[in-house]
Amino acid sequence: MAKDPRYVGNLPKIGIRPTIDGRRKGVRESLEETTMNMAKAVAKLLEENVFYYNGQPVECVIADTCIGGVKEAAEAAEKFAREGVGVSITVTPCWCYGTETMDMDPHIPKAVWGFNGTERPGAVYLAAVLAGYNQKGLPAFGIYGKDVQDAGDTNIPEDVKEKLIRFAKAGLAVAMMKGKSYLSIGSVSMGIAGSVVQEDFFQNYLGMRNEYVDMSEFVRRIELEIYDKEEYERALKWVKENCKVGPDNNRDGFKRTEEQKEKDWEISVKMALIARDLMVGNKKLEEMGYGEEALGRNAIVAGFQGQRQWTDYFPNGDFMETILNSSFDWNGKRAPYIFATENDNLNGISMLFGYLLTNTAQIFADVRTYWSPEAVKRVTGYTLEGRAANGIIHLINSGAAALDGTGEQTKDGKPVIKPYYELTDEDIKKCLEATQFRPASTEYFRGGGYSTDFLTKGGMPVTISRLNIVKGLGPVLQIAEGYTVDLPEEVHDVLDKRTDPTWPTTWFVPNLTGEGAFKDVYSVMNNWGANHCSISYGHIGADLITLASILRIPVNMHNVPEEKIFRPDAWSMFGTKDLEGADYRACKNFGPIYK
Numbered sequence: 219m220a221k222d223p224r225y226v227g228n229l230p231k232i233g234i235r236p237t238i239d240g241r242r243k244g245v246r247e248s249l250e251e252t253t254m255n256m257a258k259a260v261a262k263l264l265e266e267n268v269f270y271y272n273g274q275p276v277e278c279v280i281a282d283t284c285i286g287g288v289k290e291a292a293e294a295a296e297k298f299a300r301e302g303v304g305v306s307i308t309v310t311p312c313w314c315y316g317t318e319t320m321d322m323d324p325h326i327p328k329a330v331w332g333f334n335g336t337e338r339p340g341a342v343y344l345a346a347v348l349a350g351y352n353q354k355g356l357p358a359f360g361i362y363g364k365d366v367q368d369a370g371d372t373n374i375p376e377d378v379k380e381k382l383i384r385f386a387k388a389g390l391a392v393a394m395m396k397g398k399s400y401l402s403i404g405s406v407s408m409g410i411a412g413s414v415v416q417e418d419f420f421q422n423y424l425g426m427r428n429e430y431v432d433m434s435e436f437v438r439r440i441e442l443e444i445y446d447k448e449e450y451e452r453a454l455k456w457v458k459e460n461c462k463v464g465p466d467n468n469r470d471g472f473k474r475t476e477e478q479k480e481k482d483w484e485i486s487v488k489m490a491l492i493a494r495d496l497m498v499g500n501k502k503l504e505e506m507g508y509g510e511e512a513l514g515r516n517a518i519v520a521g522f523q524g525q526r527q528w529t530d531y532f533p534n535g536d537f538m539e540t541i542l543n544s545s546f547d548w549n550g551k552r553a554p555y556i557f558a559t560e561n562d563n564l565n566g567i568s569m570l571f572g573y574l575l576t577n578t579a580q581i582f583a584d585v586r587t588y589w590s591p592e593a594v595k596r597v598t599g600y601t602l603e604g605r606a607a608n609g610i611i612h613l614i615n616s617g618a619a620a621l622d623g624t625g626e627q628t629k630d631g632k633p634v635i636k637p638y639y640e641l642t643d644e645d646i647k648k649c650l651e652a653t654q655f656r657p658a659s660t661e662y663f664r665g666g667g668y669s670t671d672f673l674t675k676g677g678m679p680v681t682i683s684r685l686n687i688v689k690g691l692g693p694v695l696q697i698a699e700g701y702t703v704d705l706p707e708e709v710h711d712v713l714d715k716r717t718d719p720t721w722p723t724t725w726f727v728p729n730l731t732g733e734g735a736f737k738d739v740y741s742v743m744n745n746w747g748a749n750h751c752s753i754s755y756g757h758i759g760a761d762l763i764t765l766a767s768i769l770r771i772p773v774n775m776h777n778v779p780e781e782k783i784f785r786p787d788a789w790s791m792f793g794t795k796d797l798e799g800a801d802y803r804a805c806k807n808f809g810p811i812y813k
């Protein structure tokens with residue numbers, strides 16, 4: 219598989235550390251094989267269940283020897299550094315010496331699995347070493363099975379598997395974003411606070427850097443033709459053949475001419491190529507004499523200001539944002555480029571979290587309207603029913619959502635969003651067929667362009683999330699798991715027309731718990747911290763919580779069942795009854811990883 223230019227260097231690996239009781243002449247020797255086998259079993263489990271962005275199984279590196287003391291701990295650390303390990307998991311079936319065998323690297327997310335047996339107590343080591351990690355301020359995840367296993371049992375129990383996988387995915391997400399950039403194209407859109415870049419957040423919490431390019435760079439590259447011209451011709455042809463143009467909804471006198479619309483397509487396609495090149499570079503540009511431009515900005519996520527200085531004069535960025543965020547384009551299927559509308563970098567990071575945890579495209583949306591059953595009844599005469607009975611939330615933005623958001627991909631007959639490497643030609647065809655590209659509303663977008671218009675299929679489990687920053691508190695994450703829902707066509711039409719029918723709609727219903735922010739649908743909307751959210755396929759709230767805890771970002775609202783919540787052991791030292799409060803206290807106490 220060709221290496222994606224956005225991932226400079228090797229992909230981070232997972233390092234496995236088998237720790238052991240160092241006493242020779244009997245104890246250590248009797249445990250060597252069992253301990254190493256635990257490490258191998260964990261490597262196998264992860265290689266079968268955790269995948270990089272391109273579908274490759276995660277690579278695990280096992281320490282060369284079991285770790286009985288500090289010398290072997292240092293040798294393992296050296297091997298891990300050489301191999302590019304970004305996440306560590308310590309495993310043991312027995313008692314070992316806590317502080318002498320620990321992983322001391324403060325930047326590497328860490329977990330310990332202590333085998334729950336009683337002959338040689340791995341779980342006792344687990345407790346001892348976690349106390350050491352806590353005392354030293356290096357939060358680590360503790361894993362030990364609910365049920366006692368027999369010594370020598372090589373099976374990993376289901377509860378342990380779930381925790382190992384959840385930790386590995388979140389730890390890998392942390393390692394994947396480290397050292398990468400967020401690229402702002404333009405600056406702040408329409409006073410949206412999320413598009414103000416808070417560099418300390420990126421640097422201290424995510425280990426990322428911030429890059430900036432003025433939107434005038436599009437003009438320079440368009441006018442001087444600094445893009446791969448062969449690819450451009452191919453892309454434009456593909457667009458003409460595959461992207462259906464829908465009706466122009468603009469009033470007479472506000473419509474763009476056919477000639478302008480033709481030109482809008484050309485600019486829209488060029489913008490997509492140029493934005494991608496700005497993010498990750500393009501070798502073709504070097505051949506054309508643009509060596510500097512060929513390098514890109516090492517961006518794993520980007521955002522485009524668009525409104526208003528660009529869109530008041532040039533075609534909007536909707537097509538560029540849609541196609542970059544999708545799992546395919548004129549080159550066929552490929553990993554999505556995470557790209558935030560309105561340069562809302564906080565939503566961009568929410569999208570990045572969802573993407574790195576699932577390898578699937580993310581949908582950028584405004585959290586636009588809560589429709590109560592009463593309001594729907596009043597304006598349409600229809601009584602909401604089924605999952606929608608308690609009200610619905612209209613997720614919609616000005617046409618920049620990933621085409622995967624149509625819900626037209628299927629697995630076992632059900633609508634899903636797949637990682638790009640699982641897409642079929644049929645999936646791609648259906649996403650395109652379900653989408654119209656509508657001449658942009660010129661009231662908003664004076665420079666025209668094309669907005670993506672689709673209606674997400676109902677019945678998909680999804681999670682919406684959003685990162686917010688509060689002065690004095692720092693970043694906080696909010697999460698709502700729920701489902702997309704279908705409405706009768708005529709009901710959708712009435713509600714959609716009240717907003718802007720040229721934009722993509724997702725009707726969302728959160729899972730209610732009857733408490734707090736999840737008391738009812740209204741409260742979910744009412745507690746949303748900003749105008750945008752990222753929609754991820756699947757119920758990934760538990761994975762987001764684990765990820766947030768590694769990054770020391772507290773979660774201010776979620777509806778994830780308590781038994782799925784997995785955070786570092788230290789969190790319970792901040793209280794065990796009020797988990798939300800304990801999360802805030804723990805995050806504040808430890809602070810960001812890269813401070």
Ligand SMILES: C[C@H](O)[C@@H](O)[C@@H](O)C(=O)CO
Pocket residue numbers: 525560584615616662749
């Ligand atoms: C066209 C409008 O300005 C929209 O872009 C606006 O409602 C937003 O999306 C705000 O987030």
Ligand SMILES: [Mn+2]
Pocket residue numbers: 559560583584615616749750
């Ligand atoms: Mn918006």
